[in-house]
Amino acid sequence: MPGVRIKKDDTVMVIGGKDRGKTGRVVNVVPRDGKVMVEGVARQHKHTKPTAKNRKGGIILKEQFVDLSNVQLVCKSCGRPSRIGHIGEGVEKVRVCKRCGAEL
Ligand SMILES: [Zn+2]
Numbered sequence: 871m872p873g874v875r876i877k878k879d880d881t882v883m884v885i886g887g888k889d890r891g892k893t894g895r896v897v898n899v900v901p902r903d904g905k906v907m908v909e910g911v912a913r914q915h916k917h918t919k920p921t922a923k924n925r926k927g928g929i930i931l932k933e934q935f936v937d938l939s940n941v942q943l944v945c946k947s948c949g950r951p952s953r954i955g956h957i958g959e960g961v962e963k964v965r966v967c968k969r970c971g972a973e974l
Pocket of ligand 1: 945946947948949950952967968969970971972
């Protein structure tokens with residue numbers, strides 16, 4: 871995975887898999903695995919057993935990780951899922967929307 875372009879709190883659109891077309895806020899990124907967790911995307915029911923914390927157990931909704939390759943950053947400026955480019959180097963490096971040229 872050449873450079874992770876998605877960060878926590880970014881808004882992304884899912885471009886593959888069964889949740890395609892959904893958008894959500896990134897809540898977790900695991901660059902090493904190329905995985906991202908997006909609010910409201912890839913939610914699955916999990917059956918939990920009663921624990922000390924959760925005495926009743928039951929079913930909870932929990933987001934699952936999805937592949938970074940299945941999401942695309944939504945540009946804050948043009949509001950569309952966009953390819954992202956970089957300009958500058960090192961700490962000066964910024965992400966730019968390839969569609970409208972806005973810095974992200
Ligand atoms: Zn844009």
